[in-house]
Amino acid sequence: MEGDQKLHHFDDVSKHSATKDCWLIIHGKVYDVTPFMDEHPGGDEVLLAATKKDATNDFEDVGHSNQARELMDKYCIGKIDASTIPVNRVFIPPEQTPYNPDKTSDFTIKILQFLVPVMILGVAFAVRYYTRAE
Incomplete structure (x- = not known):
């Protein structure tokens, strides 16, 4: 065939x-x-x-x-x-900006993305330190 x-x-x-x-x-x-x-x-x-x-x-x-x-x-x-066959037949969606309803600045978002995990780790270490049996 x-x-x-x-x-x-x-x-x-x-x-x-x-x-x-x-x-x-x-x-x-x-x-x-x-x-x-x-x-x-x-x-x-x-x-x-x-x-x-x-x-x-x-x-x-x-x-x-x-x-x-x-x-x-x-x-x-x-x-x-x-x-x-056209050269580009794969649909690539346009890049979307992240959802930001309150229009917080990018700088503030980046700082929070760094600080929140650091604060969570700090609290975890503090709890571990103060609840450790002597």
Whole structure:
């Protein structure tokens, strides 16, 4: 089947990103995992999160078994045209500032982050010192 696999364009594959129609790109191949959505041990959310990008890293990071890798052949529907994959398909959320409802200055927060643990240790040593049996 290797020689006669259909070549898919990234934009076409990206359109298949729903529970009832889910395609993934893994190691340069396109997989229609729609029939596997209910059976996937990690749930359908894991598969849906891997759509609209090259999911190879997601797949490898989990450490799938040889049995899982063999099962993939059943869902392979072709290859991806690598030249159509955008360079950056990983969503990186913008850096969020920490929650600070009373608008305390950064300097004050840093001082408190240092002093509170030091004070707790001081109290612990004082309790240990004064409650120690003679």
